[in-house]
Amino acid sequence: MPDPETPGPKAPDPGTPGPKVPGPKVYGRQASAPGDGDALVVLRGVDKHFGTLHVLRSIDLTIRRGEVVVVIGPSGSGKSTLCRAINRLETIDSGEIRIDGRPLPAEGRELARLRADVGMVFQSFNLFAHKTVLDNVTLGQIKVRKKDRKTAEERARSLLDRVGVAAQADKYPAQLSGGQQQRVAIARALAVDPKVMLFDEPTSALDPEMINEVLEVMRQLARDGMTMAVVTHEMGFARSAAHRVVFMADGRIVEETTPEEFFGNPRSARARDFLSKILHH
């Protein structure tokens, strides 16, 4: 009987412990994802506590340009915190985060500028409630990217068209369905031309019938070559759109591999346990 810790034919030297293998990893879609030299988001030894709770434990993660990384894991594993740390909505205790080679500034104008390069989509949409859909999407372009109103509106309308809510441009967020709101939120984030998009459980607050319309927009974005980090419970999306799956548990990255490898042949007991709970019910 084969050792369950040994990941089948691709296994390295049996003496080496499976998931902690250093050195180059094998990625299933290496062909479409660029090489290591093009690292866009780099986390090194990132640690964070909430009081006595150690939510991020020396996280090392690199997201390359054009790569789609899906972060999954049980709730409380720190995946949302990780996502929010990348544009400093959460501060970190130690370690380093670099975006496109530049370290994340602590605060002030520099930080604001860098945040514009990192688009974020939230679980609860967070559209500006007192502004119309169109204004939500033009605001960042005008105030941050200093575009004139006409250019911004043209771009906003084309983005709204791209996510399929062009007809709702003059409504207020509260008049839209959850799925429509989330698609507007994606358009709003794209409007400031970010280098990378972060998705923090973008479909978790949606009614089931609206999940797909949002995932479809995200798939399209991935196909267009956007660099994305997606925290989600949508395993179908992880399978079909991710270049790499990062599995987190208890504040650690436990496993980091291709979706085929992760879903077909998870190495760690923690991941197998997680998958058995979500995939067979």
Add this chain to the structure above:
Amino acid sequence: MFDFLEGYDLLGAFWVTVQLTFWSALGSLVWGTLLAAMRVGPVPLMRGFGTAYVTVVRNIPLTVIIVFTSLGLFQTLGISLGADRFTTINFRLAVLGLTAYTSAFVCEALRSGINTVPLGQVEAARAIGLSFPQILRIIVLPQAFRSVVGPLTNVLIALTKNTTVAAAIGVAEAALLMREMIENEAQLILISAIFAFGYICLTLPTGLLLGRLAKKVAVKR
């Protein structure tokens, strides 16, 4: 029955009341907003100042503040606020005192409004790269104002009635005229009723109008 009103400029006195209210309301809206911005801002020194200001000013009787503007600022320190006629000086001092006092209440009303704006709104604004002042000006304060039109109406009505304290430093507003008329005419109840009615005429429409506005501008979530 109303013969005794002859020779008194009732409308003129209430016009001064309206002017006092208007300029003080404008002043305290601006200064109160700045105070609120300081209190929620990231700079510890400003936060400390905002908190100290509100705590101190809110707990001093308005009469003390108004009398101080005249006795302390003008007569002792010689601050005349760019005017040279006594009536203008007193009017401006009264506006200053009322503004200083009322802005503490505006600040607190507004701060409670700021607390009604969900944190997600701020996070989304941060995420698209807006700076703190931009977030406050474009995202937080507009939503906060909309949710505190009601409380601010209360402050405005209180301010309208508080202008009577300006009589203490001789501003010729309605309450001063009332005192004069009560002394000169034997119509105590009637005079009081007239002035009470006058103030209601000012505050009641304000309340109704702003009440309607509050409903209209409320942010739907």
